Amino acid sequence: MFKQQKFFKFLAIGLAMTAGLAQAQSYPNRPVKIVVPFAAGGPADNYARFMAQRLTEELKQSFVIDNKPGAGSIIGTDLAAKSPADGYTLLMMSNTHTVNESLIPTKPFALMRDFVGIAPINYSALLLVAHPSVPVKNVAELVALAKSRPGKINYASSGNGTPYHMAGELFKFMAGIDMTHVPYKGSSGARTDIVGGQVDVMFDAETTMATLSREGKVRALAGTGLTRSSNLPDLATVHESGVPRFEASIWLGLMAPKGTPADVVNRLNAEVRKIVNNPDVKAAWAKQGAVPMSMTVSEFDQYLSADIAKWANIVKISGAKPD
Numbered sequence: 001m002f003k004q005q006k007f008f009k010f011l012a013i014g015l016a017m018t019a020g021l022a023q024a025q026s027y028p029n030r031p032v033k034i035v036v037p038f039a040a041g042g043p044a045d046n047y048a049r050f051m052a053q054r055l056t057e058e059l060k061q062s063f064v065i066d067n068k069p070g071a072g073s074i075i076g077t078d079l080a081a082k083s084p085a086d087g088y089t090l091l092m093m094s095n096t097h098t099v100n101e102s103l104i105p106t107k108p109f110a111l112m113r114d115f116v117g118i119a120p121i122n123y124s125a126l127l128l129v130a131h132p133s134v135p136v137k138n139v140a141e142l143v144a145l146a147k148s149r150p151g152k153i154n155y156a157s158s159g160n161g162t163p164y165h166m167a168g169e170l171f172k173f174m175a176g177i178d179m180t181h182v183p184y185k186g187s188s189g190a191r192t193d194i195v196g197g198q199v200d201v202m203f204d205a206e207t208t209m210a211t212l213s214r215e216g217k218v219r220a221l222a223g224t225g226l227t228r229s230s231n232l233p234d235l236a237t238v239h240e241s242g243v244p245r246f247e248a249s250i251w252l253g254l255m256a257p258k259g260t261p262a263d264v265v266n267r268l269n270a271e272v273r274k275i276v277n278n279p280d281v282k283a284a285w286a287k288q289g290a291v292p293m294s295m296t297v298s299e300f301d302q303y304l305s306a307d308i309a310k311w312a313n314i315v316k317i318s319g320a321k322p323d
Contacts, residue, residue, distance in 0.1 A: 037074070102308070126224040131199070
């Protein structure tokens, strides 16, 4: 009897493993939606569309983008959290999400409770830029101007909790200055207004702002990496320019609703890693200032937890508040 029970136990395990393998091999058999909780035209949207195209090619099934911006990513993220956990709704996320865990604790979801990480995609440094009419050419001059006009200099961001907002708050804290935050519903609106001169300065992704800087539509004051960008070797960093140890970046990744089958998550992880490790992709992204990120599911889970803890500390020490 014992041997018979043991046999059926192993048979059940074997059947479960076979079913899981079959599910992973058949996935996806219908279109997959990637919810982008940010406005069109920004880094998250651009790289989500790139990944959707590559995943469509690799998995022979459509991956479609669904932009649901608003409330600093909360509207679209909540929609994704409430979607079926079947692998057919994914979330394009960024460090906006890890910031919001401490900045906006009353939101209707918790990142590590309601989602499972699939894979990171890439990261890039930011640029601190000013409209050409602002009488500053570098970080030192901006700090001096802000100290002479407390609260009069304004800085744009794509919304509360976004990397651009937190870079501004961290800069204010570390430089000992006061600037006024002007949040937008997306990075495109903020970018349009700094080009138009409606706002004074902005932290924005190098991948989108470098071109505007080269065209003279904005003045690049500094990069936000600890080392200079290979694309902008003559541009000093904030760290070099009188605000030691300042560093800020934007990183992107994919998540899925909690409960999404592990075999589906692992398959997507493998496909994303194959894409970001492709030499042609690496070379193309390097020209844009983006660095591929490649992690296993468990490594990404650890990375997410560490980033949440990091930003919780920065939110606390900077006194950042959702406007």
